[in-house]
Amino acid sequence: MPDQPPYLAASDLLRQRISDGEWSPGDRLPSRARLGEEYEVGENVIRRAQELLIAQGLLEGRAGSGTYVAEPRAKVRMVRSRSREVRGGSPFRGDMAGLGKAGSWEHHSEAKVPAPADIAARLGIDEGALTVHTTYEFLADGKPVQLSSSWEPYDLTGGTIVVLPEGGPHGGRGVVERMAVIGVAVSHAVEQPEPRQATAEEATLLGAQTGALVTHIRRTYFCADGRPAETADIVIPAAHCEIVYEIPIE
Template sequence: MPFGEQPAYLRVAGDLRKKIAEGALPPHARLPSQARIREEYGVSDTVALEARKVLMAEGLVEGRSGSGTYVRELPAPRRIVRTGYRSGDSSPFRQEQADESAKGTWESASEQEECSPEIAERLRIEPGERLMRTRYLFRVDGEPTMLSTSWEPLAVTGRTPVLLPEEGPLGGRGVVERMAAIDVVVDNVVEEVGARPGKAEETVALGGVPGHSVLVVARTYFAGGRPVETADVVVAADRYRISYHLPVK
């Protein structure tokens, strides 16, 4: 195939994608059948099927059992604004919301566990060391929007008043203030943003379709070069954009 020339199924998918974007195939409209695609574009059944699969993988259409394939109504992406640490008594989860008028709530659950090799590398500790793991489900106006899992070494927080991130006198105040209460001064935070296919339990919890992509913010707080907390923040990639506002010094 000459350079720059697309396979037939991608050309068909591209034309259908354009029709969706321009409104010729609006939300909830039925996608042309495989036979119709074959006739309209002069392609084989295999090409027509592969083109439909591309649009489904991109999340533009969805199949309905016994009915056909329909154009999905895509939500307008919202922003998660990242501006660094802000002092105050609001939760960092609340701070991560772009819409200040949103009514944010969350559920959380903490439990101790042994550190996995992956998290041990991020926290610069040995695999098997004890951690406090806290899972969150964040909602805005009742709708699930964000998942987060954090890990804190018990070597740092064990036997202290801040052992549980969401309980005690500083529950919900965020890593920086909680650590300061036990004389651990957080002075740096590193965030790495990536995308991957969502795990089934993640996309279901977020109200999406299993297999669709998610954005993951892997965040680690440091105190004097020592990691004291690391977390994965997960959002649906088709619903959010992460916007960084960074000061210029």
């Protein structure tokens, strides 16, 4: 095999066999033992090669059954732009509607959660100050495409009708629209994307392999006076989604 780490060389050979049509979508691959004998490597090398291709969306593992060539799946385009924040309603649902998909989500909120040190720094509040913490699993046509963990300062929304992001008459309408209800003008957001591997929990929720590539976006909304109104950690699977930034030219 080529002069590179054995698992990368094995993954290249497996990828080529799929590309050449030797295995078609839905086909079950030979056992790791058999492939290891064929390539003269150990089963752990084949396992790492297959995990890499699973993370890239070319293969899929089925518990108790084996490893299969994945069915082609068109990537969901996730557009990050100013327009998605000002059109009204849920930005995510609007994004999915534009792609002809049904956008939905599952959520869980807790009020008066003490802010961890890193979240407190992002919100400009003291460590341990109260927040509203909401976790989300976003779905496109019922399939998971995004996770989010959101934090809002409790002293900003506490006692108002928008204290819970998914509760009350304005639930689920997005940070910008909800804050406007209580007279808080959100002027801009800052997003910091970076690639990394999915944790075991994230992989389970996204239906991916542990260690699959994801894009982790740290997003913070800011009020017109510069105060952070919300910060979130957004996780998007790289194999099934592509992220596009639309930049307005004034």
